[in-house]
Amino acid sequence: MCTDIPDEIVVTGIGAVLPTGRGPGALWTAWRETRPALSPYRDPYVRSRRITHFGHVPDELQKQGRDSVPHKLRKFGTPFTFNAVLAVQDARRQAGESWEAIPEERRGLYVAQDDSTDLSAAAFTKALDRARTDTSAQVGADLQRVVAEAFGNAATFNPFTVIRALNNNTLALVSIAERFRGDCAAFVQDAGAALGALERALFSLRHGHCDTAMVVGAGSYNEALKLAGLYRAGQLSAGGHGRDSVRSFAPDRDGTVVGEGAVALVLERAEDAVARGARPLVEVLGTRLRPALDGGVGPADLAESARALLAAHGMTPDVLGAVLADGKGTVHHDAVEIELLRTLLKDSRVPVSSVRPIVGTLGAAGPLAELALAPELFAAGELPPIAHLSGSPDEGTDFVTGSARKRRIDSVLSLHSTFNGFAGALLARRPHTI
């Protein structure tokens, strides 16, 4: 099928492996119960007093992720890509048995992955540990040599490291383990990667490049150099509030807590989904992703970009059922977003919440996790509050605080920003077919 008329694209399967647990239901429950899934930072290689908390996927769930990958493929993957495979399997299962009849060549795969590569973290620290054990006076001058020896030792250095270091590792592993042979793309761009992957998947479905699209966001911020960079850039919370350290929009916010996870979504044309007896969970309308670093792009421009996304689908901000704000909890990002929301929503009374205090900043999986929450919002008819926020930071915007807001929700706009200066939005609504 190929037509220029935009088709209704729906999600029919969702899989999630997140700090809150397995499946979108675990995230929804944690959000409703205002129960953050952030925990003290731990890593086998990195010890740090400054990186205090992290959104770790629970160990037992990590093990399930590993077990989900065929044994012969495990040497090529990382824990983060294993999570992705598990999420994809869950999404396929929910999409139903008839999904399996779609030819492999017509299954598109669109992946967003973080910078979480084996080469940059584990190899670096192994080499550094090796260097630490060398007490000779020449260690500084000869570090190149020491590192070369450490890296060149295949007994301690996985020969497939470069494969594990590739940012398309998830794309490769999922395609092989789960039999995808169709159109594809993979992105690395923090949360923006997921928006890019979604948009290309929507495009390919609408223009007939595939008959189903698996969109996967996976990764982890647990990478030594990345954490160091984020810390020094002042993006991370000092952790003074423990697991409650992400204080989205609160006056005492002091940075975000980063995390990890994987989310997979089965997308298809609504008519195809209905024809094969699948249940549409949410309609994905579109995304916007723009660079926002240079001085010429401020909150007003970003609000205009979101407004244009709504207008492209015949909507205005006041008809939205809910806005899921980014709410990273950094001083700068939240200040920009408060202004963006004021400009976008004015006095529309559209309620605004954020799931960030619960799971932290997830990177590539983030926007997909929020899309995964949309069916729960539609079904429950309530928008959980922003955890730890006691008063609205802006009189012109309806930030949900204290208790959940009860109302019918038919559409959701979620907002996102990246540490590298991209900003974007994702628009979804209740499918017509339910």
Add this chain to the structure above:
Amino acid sequence: MTRRVVVTGLGAVCGLGLDWQTMWDGLCQGRSAIRAWQLPGIDDFPVRYAAPVDDEAFAERYGADEELNRPMERRARFGLAAAGQALADAGLDTSGAPGRIGTAVGSGVPERDTHELLLAVGDDGRPSWQTLLARRAGLDPASGLLCTNDALAASIAVRHRLRGPALNFSTACAGAAHAIGHGLRMIRRGEVDAMLVGGADSVLNLPTMTGLHLLGAPSTSELFGDRLCRAFDRDRSGLVAGEGAAMLVLESEESARRRGARIHAELAGFGSSLDAHQVTAPHPEGKGAALAMSRALADAGVAPEQVDCINAHGTSTPLNDPIETRAIKDVFASGEHYRKLAVTANKTMLGHLIAAAGAPELIATVLSVRDGVIPPTLNLENPDPACDLDYVPDEARYQEVSVAVSNSFGFGGLNASLVVRGYVH
């Protein structure tokens, strides 16, 4: 809405030269950028040949450009330079159409070179985490831009004020081709009017080269000297890594004609596929590669027998070359059209630019169509019996090229093919 998409700007930084014209001249003259090479400070690294960018020449040309000389990855530096060239070549004013010009680039493994590791070594010669934190901050205290994989797209978008979509693709050796292909789709359907597309990569650092070596990807042979990259030859023994960047300005025909831009060629089609076979080996029958080529031809509305030339992935690895040959023979089987195809492997001169590879090779494909010249495949002295096509050995061939295909295939079984057609209004 379906619009034709044309190529109006080119830019390149690679071992053959620091601009696309020098690169093209080198390719047509059969000049190779591959030379003896060693990692700085190591004299016995097993991989002994590469195609590096000439750092002295780069510094001479771009030394006055403050932005290009601030701390950043090599690939980002090369990418920014190539992007500037491509926009200048196109004469495109990026300030005139807010949101209508975007960028899509491919990049690979984040560069973790030993300079960065050395940041962890304090004045006392001892490495420490604290020192790393402090010195990394000294590099770029204002942001986390350095050494993240999307730094390339971010840097290009900011420097050139491209406010349309900005996408950072990462599909291994097919990264640039995927970025270009999706850029084509975005213009064709009216999402944007123009896209700056391409790729940049540098793997010539200790961690990545060691990783590639442990995987067995680069050749360690010293039998052939700088003639080591021997695509389709019986004695090929692995890839020869290169580094650099190439960028193209893609534009809707309507936009290009409205502003009177020079049109190099038409980018007519894109196809992508996944092998779903093995992480480190292509499908033995080349099914994924064939699917990508077939899709690209269908996307362009071109019949296989209309194609004159294929700019092959041609890595000089034992597995790729015969399998790519088989895939070409499958796609162009009708009337044994594969016997009429001129197949060339630019990597024998450029080296393998990994995630960026598809971009300079697409530039070469565009120029083959525009100028009627097909660069040679070098070092093809003893053809592999399993590689039995016309690979344009030794010398460039002057012939009319109406339609050409450029192939890029990546680790993990990721395939992308692009179709270029001579532009006729």
